[in-house]
Structures are given as C-alpha cells and as structure tokens.
Amino acid sequence: MTRLLWNVQSRSDLLRPARFAGRAEEESLRRLVGGLLALVGYRRSWLRPVEQWEPREGGTHSVFSSLAHHLLANYPVPPVMHSAWFAGSGWWAYRQRHWFRHVGMGGSLRTAGFPIRLTKRMAYEFSLAPAHFDIGFALRWAQVRGLGGSDTIARVVASTRLGREFFGEAFWTSVIHLFLRTRGLDPAHVDLIVEYLNHQKFVQRTIIVGEDTEISIDPPRPDLSIKGCTVTSLLRRAEEWKAEQRPEAPERKRFEWNRSEIREYQRAEDETRAWTIRELLDSDDLAAEGKAMKHCVATYTEFCVRRRSTIWSLGLEGPEGRRRLATIEVDPKTRTVVQASMKCNEEPDEPCLSLVKEWASREGLTVEC
Template sequence: MEALTPALDATTMDEDVATHHTEERRQRLVEFAAAPNRYAKSAFRWVEDDPGAIDAYGRALNRLDRYQDVLGFKRLCRAGGSYRSALYGLAALAHHHRRWIRQPETWSSTIQQGGHPQSVDQFGSLARHLLAQFDVPRFMDEVWFDEYGPEALQRQNAFIHIGSGGSARDLDLPVQLTRRMAHMFMQGKNRDSLAHNLRWSQVLGVGGDQQMARTILKTRLGRHLEHDEFWSTVVLFLASNPLIDPTQVGPMIDYVHNMRFAPRRVVREGGGVDEAPPPQPDFTMKGRSAKKLLRQVDAWHGHLTRVRDVVFQSWQTSGVRPYELEEELPELGPVRWTVQELLSSWELAAEGTALDHCVVSYSDQCADGQTAIWSIGLQREGEETRENVLTVAVDVGKRAITQARGRFNMLPGQAPRSAQAQKVARGRYMQMLNRSDHVLRLWMERERLRRDD
C-alpha cells in the first residue's frame, strides 16, 4: 500500500486565494459553522453538541473556501442524494476531528480555472490530508456525503481504516471480502459507487465473469447490500451459471427478493389491507437448478401480469414532471411521445401486460415512496391508442434511473437475446425501442436525472 506524501505547510506559502474568500467571508463561515441556515441543518447534525467539532467544521470550511465556493451547492459525488455538497462532506469530516492526523490549515490546492481542479478532487484531497496516511480509492469519497446515522459512520470508519493502512478484508461492511475480493475492491473504478465496487469484487471473487458482474450491477443487488449472508449465495449461483440469459437475471433476482423478503399485502374482508409475511421467508438457493428456477420466474411473472390478481394500491406523484415530444420518424410518420408516471398497482400491471415484464413487483416500493415507475410510449398520427415502448424505474431519493426495459426486458440499442424478443424485434417495435432511449435522455436532461443502471 502506497503512503501519501504530507502536504506542505500552506500557512507559510505565498499562494493565490479566490476573490470571494475575503475577511468578511471568513467570519461568515465561522458563524455559519456554529449556526447554519435551514438548508444545512442536516449537515449540522454531524457536529452539534461538540464544540471541538464545530470549531473544526469552521476551519475546514474556511480552508476549502480559499479555492472553491463552499456555499454554492455543487454535487461532489454521484451518490448521497441531497447530501452531495461540500457543506455536508466537511461536516462529516469535522465529526472525526479527534482522528485528524493533519490540520486543515496545512492543506493547499489551486484556485479553480475552467473547471480544473474539479471540486470533488479538491474535497478528496483535503479528506485524505486530514485522515489518511495511505492511499484510499477515490470511489470511497462518497462516504462523506451520507445522511447522518450508524450506517454512515460505519462507512466513514472504513475510509479511515484504509487510510491508516488497514486491510480491506477487515472492513466492517455488509459484504465480507476474501483476499482476492479485497485486492479487486482496492482497484475499483473511481466513477462507480462503493456498493458497485463491493458487488463487482464479490462476483469476480467467486468466479463470475465480467459480463455477469455487469449484469448483476444493473439489478437491485448493485444498489442494495443488506442481507448479504443470503444474497452472496445468489451471486455464487449466478456466477456458477454464466449461460443464463442476461435479460433474465434481473427478473430472477426480483423473484427471489419477493419470495424471501417482500411482505405480502392481503385485502381484508370489508376493505383495508394487512401486511403478511413473505411467501417463502426460508427460500434458499441450495439444490436449485437454473432451468427450474427460470420456470418458476416465468410462472410468477405470468401471475403478476394478470391485473385481476393484483391488490389495488395507489400513491402520490413523485414530483418529477411528465414529458411530451412531437417528431416525425421515417417509417412511422408524425408521432407524439409521452413520458407519464404510473400511480397505481393496476397501472403497473397493465404496463407489465403490455410489455411482458414484471414491473408490478415494484408496487410496494412505489407505495412507500422509494421508487417511481414511468412509461414511455408513442401515439402515431391518426391512431387513438398509445403504444407502450419502455418502462423506467426512478430511485426517488437519488433522482436516478435504476432500470429501463422494453418488451421481454429488452434494452434499447442491444440485440434481443430470447426467442420471444427476437420475434418481436422483426417488426417495428425495435425501431421504437431504440428511439425511446433518445426520448429518455431528453427527459432526464430536463429533470436533471442521472443513470444508475
């Protein structure tokens, strides 16, 4: 592990300082650290009731503000939802001020010009200056933007552990790493999240190939790490069956999740809904064959697409705006694209029936406000009906696209794999599916959504 070179004592250096960083500004930041405005109350949770942490917060704010505007909201990492600005990250660093090995006043950088150096790189440099003697992978910077709580502290302690020269195998994280996994984890991709790099290392570490790893990262296992004592057996099963159609991996994982973990919602006589245990809380991968499991997934999928079998639930809109686009396509003529949110379990079931997938399994997540499901479709001039083309899942908290699937779980721009998908692709649907990706990108740009699939 490579040791870091301590920064020079910047207090003695004749360096440039950003024009906004005046004496008045410095005093304002000290006051802000002790009594933040309502937009930074959640950040203040990291330092409240600790005078030393409040002092450290003010000093860190002032130091980074010499080179970038810490009061201007900038998203410094891909994860973290609303907690991606320097205000939050510096507060989390200040919470650990007793473990600082260097002081913020001895850290230096350069003033941003033309976007360089990037704000995230400056923040990461300061974090390593304060807490790391050894190199820490850049993707771990996201731990400083978590919402206050035990899980955030656990992840931040992992950063400090690696920065102190500790082994990745000793990390207190949801996924337990072997020696091989730990080696791959430390070489993870900087632009990926901590969860993605953990899961990637796990898949390859148990013998899976990169194609299977990429496929798994696009499922809920690429975003959620809880219950890994069970999900590690699913990862091993998939890694041991590399010939499974990649388009079936997501539905298979959704099926397993619903069987073992998803509470059922049962309609009472006379109205109302009760919550019951999952269908198979003792579901195990032991002794299962891929062929039989896929048949079970197909049967479950068929059950879900029958609207009459779905318990009715409805929910409020997520706040993301719908979208319309009119254009003329060479083989379809004038069309009107619409991107609309689905606001009930019956609407999800109808979407699943139209596109032959199991989106209705997201009903409970939508009712709980975690996920929003959107339908992208088009209506041709002179026709009364709208054609469903692409279903999109949005993580509401992160404002991120987590799934985008067409008929039979087809992906825009990719050749169909299953026999059913290949048959559909012979018609005009494949042209509509590929074009829907353009509509999705325009909608994402307007709503400032990002891809996480």
Template sequence: MANRLKPLPHAVWQAEQARIVLAAARRVDWRRMSPKEQVNYLFSVQGPLPVIDAHFGEDSALAEFYRHCAHEKTGEQRDRCAALLRGLAAKRSTLLWRPELAPALAAVADFQRHGCRELADWQPRSRNPFRQLESLVRHLFDQYGDVPAWIINSWTAGRLFDGLNIADLTVHLGRGGALRTFHRLPVKLTRKVEHHLRLAPAGYTFLQALRYAQLAARGLPEWLGPVLDSRLGRRLERDDEFWLRVVEFFAAAPMVDPYQLGPVCDWIHRKRSVGIGDEPAQPGFSLKGRSMQSVLEQTAKWHRQLAKEAHRQPDNEPAHGTTWEPLPVQDFTGGSKCKVRITQLLSYWDLIDEGRALRHCVASYLGACQRGRSGIFSLTLDGSRALTLEVQANRTVVQARGLLNRRLNEEELGWVQRWAADNRLLIPKHLFG
C-alpha cells in the same frame, strides 16, 4: 407528541413573519466581503431556517452552508466548522462557497481532530473545487496514500452515508486499518474480497464496489452488470451469501441470458418473503436440485399471474388510490409534438397499470416508493408505454426495463440521458450494457 402537530397560534405566526421580513430588509451583499469576513458573517447570525433564508437570500450558498455547518450544532461543532472555513478562506480555496460541497466540509470539520496532518500544511494545486476536496481529504486523513479511490470519490459525489459512514471509514483506512476490521461493515469480508474491494473503480458506490469485489473473488467479474441491474445492486439482503449462490447458479448454466437474473431474483424474494399465490412464504427456499429451465418457467408464470391479478384487488392489498410524496426529480418532455414523456408514477394504481402494460412486477415497489427510497418513472414514446425507470433517493437511475423486462434500446437511452442530465441524475455504466 400531539402538541408538535398543532398549528402555530396566529400571534406566533405573525411574529415569525415579521422576523423574516426584517431579516430580508437587513440583508447585505456578502459577495463584496473578503473570504474571512464572509465566514465571520455566516457565523454571526442565528435563528430558524426561514429567517436565515431571508437573511442570506433565497438559494444562497451561505444559507446552505448555515444548514450544514451551524444549524442545530453545538458550540464546539460550530467552532470547528468556523475554524475550517476560515482556514480555507485564508488559502482562497474555491471550496467556498459551493453549496453542494457543504455537507462534505461539515464532515471534514467533524473528523478533522482525528486527522493525520494539519490544514495549515495543505496547499490546493487546482482551481477545481472537487479536485480540491479530494486533495484536502487525502491530506488530512490518508496517512499512507492508499485509501481506495471510490471512497475519496464518495466525498465529492455527496455519498457520505452510502450504506455506511464514509467519513468514519476514511479515517479508519487512513490510519492504516484494514477494511475487514472496520466495525460498522454490514457484511463480513474475507482477505480476498477486501483485496478486490480496494481495487474497485473510482465512481462506484459502496454497494457497487462490494458487488465488484465479491464477484471478482469468485472469478465472475463479467456478471457485474446483471448483478447491479438486479435487486442485488440496490440493497444488501439479510442472507447475502444465498444471493451470491444464485449468481453462481446462473453462471454455471449454459446459454442463459444474464439479464434474466433480475426477474428470477424478484421471484425468489417473493417466494421466500411473502409466498406466491396460495403458497405460504418459504424462508428456506433454495435452488438446490432445480434446473435453470424450470426456474425461468416459474418466473415467467409468476409474471403472467401478476398481470392477471392486477385487475382485481385482494383484501390484504393496499388501496389502488394509495399515493406518496414524489422524489424531487422533474418530469420530461422531448421531441417534436412531445414525442417522448417521462413521468413519475405517484399512486399504487399507476404502478399496477404500468406493470400490466409492460408485463413486469413494478407494483412490488409500492413500499420503496412510500418510504421515499425509490421513485418509479414511466417513459412513453408517441403515447405508448415503452420503459419503466427506477430512481433511488441518492439520484441514481438503477433500473430501466421495457416489455417483459427487456433492456432499453439506443433511442430510449438517448432520451433517458437527456432527462438525467436535466435533473443531474447518475446513470451507472451497467445500464448502458
């Protein structure tokens, strides 16, 4: 294992650089080739990725297709990918060469042998490459035409591993299988939940569709926004049924702000997994016998404690200087005299400072930032902190909170939308509410 971490010998490094220069010198203008010749050209080269990038050109569509359809593939896998791309080339499909669709086409090639129809019988009816991909997936894998729209949309949105293997699920449902019998579901489904899961809106991720179905089955569809805005909209907890009972606890309480669900869920998670203050963790903690008023008061008290504790560093806490690699999302400035700034926070101290200023528990996202699951961004207006944003690794903005966990206002939403558009980030509808 240690040998893998050693730097390359200088002679090896020089040889690698020479290969890169030679590959760049041999680069040809592949766009002048016919589609079939382009596919043959793609699979005619081999080598490490730096050499391939030099051969095809920086940021080339062919280089991206090579990464997903040829690099580190077995001979059989390369042949399947080549056959699919040749078939698409023969039909003059606009799926070639869209680099963002390369992973999806590689998955189509991997699962094509399990399809219900032949590629030769497919005819694209639109010039739009994303609609062509939807049509191709339905043609190859959807025998009865009833695979849910949100699953098909996951192919075009690049969410093929969205809590489960979307391609595998598509093949299972396309053959007439039931959702609840899919062998890799992270939770068990009742028939009622399965029914609503099939009806989930097209743009939803698997987790969003699951939450939609679980709430619809309980007669609580109006709670979808607050649920997706909480930790329940970002991950499946081990004791998922318990967390759904927390939602029912809120729904049964009169005159309570639904968006207090998020802070309360954070408080409960802390109480069950780590403990609060000098209390040990209480894995069996429940809301039985508790009033909504007492739960909200204890949540607010915990947030006040977090703000005070941010000034000191307990022995078991990570160092304030702890840092991590940023998500590949650019910062943003806008307005006259840079009135608005959106900046990624990249140290534990930054999280603490943000949480102390806006009086929320963003410092608890240290682990998610270190593992690359989330990125935390701070929006300032005229130099003052106004909003904290969480972006997940799938480039979705999942949280936007201001002072004391308030929702974002219209002005802030406008700036967040501009920043998201610049970075091609997805903003779920519940964030607007």
C-alpha cells in the same frame, strides 16, 4: 464549517464558480458542500489542522480526496471509498465513513466490517473499483469479480438490489454462484430473477383479515433454497410471477388452525351469566378481538398458524351476548400464560386476573403475566 470553507476557498479552486456554471454543475456543488459538511462532522477525529492542507492538482475528486486524506487518513484509501462523504446522513452513511477511517488509519479492507466478507481477491478487486461507484455497488461488484465473474456480470449483479441491500448473504452468495456457473447467462435476466427470489424469500406480505384489519405475514417462501435449481427454471418461475403481479392492494385472507390441547373455561356467575375463556381459532376471530379490544392481537395470526402461540378471549356471556374483558396469550410449547391485557392493552384487573389464574390452575399452566 466556516473554518473549513475558508481554507478550501483560499487554498484551492474547489468551490470557485468556474467549476459550477450550469444546472448540472449546481447539483455537483450541493453534493460537494454536503461532502464538506460530512468532513466537518468528524472534526474531532481530524489528524491534522486544515490550515496545513496542500491541495493536490486535478479534478474535483482528486482535490477532495487530498483533503479527506489530510484530515482523516495516515494511509491511502481506495478511491471508491471517498463516496462515503457524499452518502448523505443516516446509519448507512455512518458505516461507510467508519470504513473510510478504518482503512485510512491502516486497517485492512478485510477487517473493516463490510456486510460482505471479502476474500483476498475480492479485497484486491474492491481496491481497484472505479471512483464513481457507490461503496455498496463496489462491494457487490468486487465480490462477483473475486468469484471469477466478468466485469459485465459483476456490473449487472451490482446494478440489482444486491448492490444496495445486504442481508441474507449466504442465500445471495449461492445465487451468484449459480449465475457464474451458467454458461451463456443472459445479463438481461439477472434482475428479474433477483426480484423474484427476493419477493419469495424476504418480502413480507400485507393482507386483510376480518373486515378491514391489515396485518403483515411472512414472505411466501421464507425457507426458499435454490438447491437443484437452474437459471432456466428460476427464470420460468420469475416470468410467471411477474405476469401474475397486480397493482398493490392488500389481499383478504382467512387463516384457520386446530384447537390446542388446552381446554376452554367456564364458570357460572349467576343463573343466566357465565365467565368463559374461549380459544380463538381463525384470523377473523383475532381481527374481531383486536378491533373490539383496541389492540394488535390480529398480528399474532402467523404465530397461531405456526402453533407458536395460542390466543384466548376472556368474557362474560349472558342473554344479551358476550362482553369481552381480556385477551390472553399462551405459549403451547411451555404451557405458559405469557400475557393478558384488557382494552387498549391495559393490565388486567384483579377479578380478571383471578379468573385467569383459576383457569391456569385447572389446566396446569404457568402464569407469567
């Protein structure tokens, strides 16, 4: 870092106090130093010694751009991609810097590995994106522009979460196409519609089952499609959804599901007590089992509702009540015992495992735990 800073200070006015006189400028200085630190992080990939750098005249962006090109690029990189060096740390920042290096070494924008597949037109628009855009914002802006959208609509769409998040791209592309097909689209409605659709299709919900067990379940409409929808109909639903929003507080719910085809188990231990394996048939039962056994079986609620899993409780029943000993998961499709655990997720002991195997043998189940 010292080597880079010394050369930057001696060869340019990039870090000179005259550039950073006020409070806003101090923030710019911190941002600039962060960018220089990011360049140092890639020093093993530097193509040329920093001592050979000849700064370009101009503003801060122009000078920094010439430094980044000198160190890491053989070919021109679109101005917007220099924001990669100011993106902080973490996975997203790493990806952006990888894209800069890919293009700087002569790679195509279309093969850089962007989260949006760019057409030739989109790549062209991206290359022209203003330097002050973030890369994520620029990608979404270029996509909309490449699909024929105006600069205004492109900026509006990129200003929503779609300029910061990149998943479910096939779905969001269909939404963008709908926006572009709508004559007289009011830009003020775009963000609300995007927020509504994201909540319905992608946002997991936190609910309470049992007395106080919080679990996450699927979004309200994970299979949501906008086929046959109009912006008007989506806006109406979005406004209704917004009006119903309440302060974030988990909702209490109880889910029930039908008994499976697998039969329960009972074997006498003595005249007053019996070993039993009971199927748990609602979310409150799962929560009670998880609380008593100190494990997370309540999170299997959705799997049970969708019949992807069945959960069973092995216990010893007598006049004093029922003592839980192990929790068992069975895949109803393959009729396989996939796991069994005692309190705190400990492996089942020999007596419990013997009972599970006996029950499985009676019911024609395969045991893989």
